[in-house]
Amino acid sequence: MAKKKEQQEKPKVAPELDGLEVNIDSFGEIQNSLSIDKINDFLNKNVDDKKLRDRDDLDEIQGEEEE
Template sequence: MAKKKKKDSDPKVHDDLKGFKMNINSFGEISSSFPIDKINEFLNKNVEDKKLKDRDDLDFNEKDDK
């Protein structure tokens, strides 16, 4: 018999994103508990852009930026 998973518990998230929730309504609109600017700031800081990492024409080091 298959094990049942708890669906009521909150997922594990990064400490900077505690309380983050996303919902999609019946019209397909995405609503979030955080402003989009805060989400983008987090992603810029913690996620490497795969398209830009091998470009020679950019003299940009993400770790030195922040």
């Protein structure tokens, strides 16, 4: 049997996502401590989407979302 750690170390996350905790319940559903919208906003700002790289109108679309 594996022993559980008495104190689990929290993973390092970006300061914008401080307090993020993700767990999977017994039904396989993902439970997290931050709203999905906040996580998506962070990902949109910080992660390059290779499917959208070559779009000519990407800057226009991102400008509309920020308003």
